[in-house]
Amino acid sequence: MNLASRTVTSPPRQVVRAVLHEALESKSGGEVVVKSTSVSGRIFVVERKVAWTVLTGPGARSFSTALIDARLVSREDVEQVMSECRKNGGNFCETLVAWGLVERDTLRDLLCQHLGGQLDALLGLTEVQALFVPQPRSYSSQMTFKLEELASPAQPPSEAPRLEVPQSQVPPLLLEREAMANVKQALEEALKIDGAFAVCLADAKSGMTLGSAGSAGFNIEAAAAGNTEVVRAKMKTMQLLGIKDRIEDILITLGEQYHIIRPLSTRDGLFLYIALNRASANLAMARFRLAELEKTIQV
Structure with a gap:
């Protein structure tokens, strides 16, 4: 497997963005693994679009939590959908739509907002490592996004925001x-x-x-x-x-x-x-x- 890895202390946005562009230009797609001293994440790329992002660390929350916070679904709804997806390998978002729990346009808008926030946080990390792992995969959903739909424009290094969340606003971590x-x-x-x-x-x-x-x-x-x-x-x-x-x-x-x-x-x-x-x-x-x-x- 051909892995591309880069490590820098500054400027942070350029290295992550460069590796992400490499993934988006790849015909095979795959994932970009990003890691800093406090936060890490993964960006999944399918057919030259961003399909999903995962962020772990202080202030991180899952998309299912975002849906619950927006009062679009209940925790019981999420558990049932996830259970169904584990059984048949279905896509979480597509199952939500198929079950009539959330309208497709509403779900897509919220997903775009959620992934955009996570992607912007990853692009703003400092002392960051970024690794592209080519990995062809199928994706059973059309809810994928071009980079310009999700990420804020590149900023000069001095203006790149740090991932800082007030302690009072930190939601539950992905794992207890x-x-x-x-x-x-x-x-x-x-x-x-x-x-x-x-x-x-x-x-x-x-x-x-x-x-x-x-x-x-x-x-x-x-x-x-x-x-x-x-x-x-x-x-x-x-x-x-x-x-x-x-x-x-x-x-x-x-x-x-x-x-x-x-x-x-x-x-x-x-x-x-x-x-x-x-x-x-x-x-x-x-x-x-x-x-x-x-x-x-x-x-």
């Missing part, structure tokens, strides 16, 4: 603090497995990393994002073959490393991804320990 602490503890324990040097918990649907730990010299988040297609392809193949079973784990054997993907049995769509040095790893023990750690994760 207790869940984040639980995930962090599980990942730290995973690093104690013989040979382990990087591990993360990722979402197979979006490629988003919910938590990571380990070597700064190995981009475990990019590895997990790239291998979401492996998980999806295996699940699709099982459906085609009529195999009614769950994936226990997927092993990728490299010359000097083992990579193990272990989907969570307790949370559909999430998986652990761990990288180990072959020279010092005991594969059987690593799989056993990972299976035990999976049981401790609560998200």
Whole structure:
């Protein structure tokens, strides 16, 4: 996989915008991974348009929360739609429209506003890293946007806003603090497995990393994002073959490393991804320990 990565301390808007333009010009599409000292995010690009953004950190909130805050849907509505999407792989926004919960034009306007706000926040980060991960994917919705529909015009470095949200206005984080602490503890324990040097918990649907730990010299988040297609392809193949079973784990054997993907049995769509040095790893023990750690994760 060809990955393009850039790191700068200033000016922030130019580097993120440049990598995003690279993604938008790519025929294959993919995602732009953005990370600063306090906030990170992902921008998903399909057919040279922005399809979705994910922002994590103080002040971040999901689109479903925005819908609830706007009193367009209830929390119960969101849970039912998400459950349906997990079952059939449907698109969240398209399902909302199909169920008659929100009018398409209203939903598109709110989505444009939400994605635009998140994108503007990512473009305004300082001490930022930006990585383009080419990743062809289909997208079952026409609610995609050109960059000029979402992002504010580029500003001089001195005028680039910082992502600062008054403490009194900070909405709930994407994960509750207790869940984040639980995930962090599980990942730290995973690093104690013989040979382990990087591990993360990722979402197979979006490629988003919910938590990571380990070597700064190995981009475990990019590895997990790239291998979401492996998980999806295996699940699709099982459906085609009529195999009614769950994936226990997927092993990728490299010359000097083992990579193990272990989907969570307790949370559909999430998986652990761990990288180990072959020279010092005991594969059987690593799989056993990972299976035990999976049981401790609560998200």
